[in-house]
Amino acid sequence: MIDIHSHILPGVDDGAESTADSIAMAKVAQSEGINTIYATPHHLNGRYDTEPKVIEEKVHNLNEEFKKLNINLTVLEGQEIRINGEVHEDLQNGSAISLGNQSIYTLIEFPSSHIPQFSKYTIYDLQRDGYLPIIAHPERNAGISNHPNTLYRLVKRGALSQLTAASVAGHFGKKIQKLCFKLIEANLVHFIASDAHNTDSRGFFMEEAFDVIEKRYGYGLVEQFKENAHAVMTNEMVIADPPVEIKKKGLLNIF
Template identity: 50%
Template sequence: MIDIHCHILPGIDDGAQSERDLVSMAQLASEDGITTIVATPHHKNGNYENVKVTILKAVESANKILQKKGIKVMIKPGQECRLYGEIIADFRAGYIQTINDSKYLFVEFPSSQVPRFSKQLFYDLQIERIVPVIVHPERNHVFIKKPEILYEFVKHGALTQVTAGSVAGKFGKNITKFTFDLIESNLTHFIASDAHNTFNRTFNMTEAYEVINRKYGIDYNYYFKENAERLLNDDHVMSEQPQRVQKRKILGLF
């Protein structure tokens, strides 16, 4: 299993803080059936800045440590990039790390905002042949209240990734319900852990896929797992025609 969103690199953001944390997270990931992890440290979120060269060095170091410990988990480079106006200039300057050097870039919105420039910036990113992948849209208050905004992004070429913990109910019933709305409306394409540690923000991947299998069947499991592999290999990601989330589905959220 591939986990495409994880804060496992030690000491560079609010995820793993030490080599011990790195090893503990990798061991837990392996127990959860994960063989490959894309390390996605925060960038430009107001607290952390992690440019491409820093991430590549940290990934190289992490893989050496895990190999020495005999842990069979491979770390690949990525970045969780907060959406900001200079992102294209920084991409051209070599500061932005796409997912495993593919055309796919993780972009994060503030939890309570969708900046007005987002639509134009997404268009500009795609002109640069970069596909924006919106992380954890199910936890964004604007998308919850106005899912048609997310629908428009996906309709015009963006992809999205929901969190395994959201599927598994770790963020509450309302978040889980909206996550299912996104799945049922073809508005999400990946499931990933967004793991930060081994206690309250952990992997939950096996549990999430068990929920998906019970609720939607094995074909959905295949869809999400296959897309993670396609993302990692810079292949074309599978997607279905997006649908609008009916407002009646989200009444009572927040």
């Protein structure tokens, strides 16, 4: 299994604080069947800005440490990039990196309170430059929670999205879990990832999330999400059914 979103790198953001924490996270990830994990520290989110060189060095060191401990987990480079008007320029000049550092897939984070009006233009700019933006944890964004078709319009424009496993499993509450189901049923979700920060309060929950999805939608959808994560690693196109507008009385469309 491949996890495209985690904060397993030690000492760079609000994830693992030490190598010991990273090792503990790796053991839990391995126990859940994860064999490849993208380290995606925050980039320009107002608190953290981890340089690509630091990510490269820490990913190398962590992989070496896991080998010594016989932990069967490969860490790949990435970033969770806070959306801004210069994301495409940052990727072009190397101050920000895509998933795997060489792939077409970029993990994009919105502010938790809203979707910036310029987002649709940034999504266009990224695709124009050959990237495929993946919107991280849309179910935890207030703008999308209040107006789900905001995500529909972004996906219709070519964006992809990734739900947090803990959200699908219900660990962020029933309201967020219900929104996850609505987004899945509208073909607005392409990945399930952990966004793990530690081994307890912000853990992996990947197995639990896929169990929920299998019981509700069948194993075929579980396989589709797993294949999409593999497509990121091989730099191939994901499986994406046409998005469906979410019908809601009185819904205001922002975009």
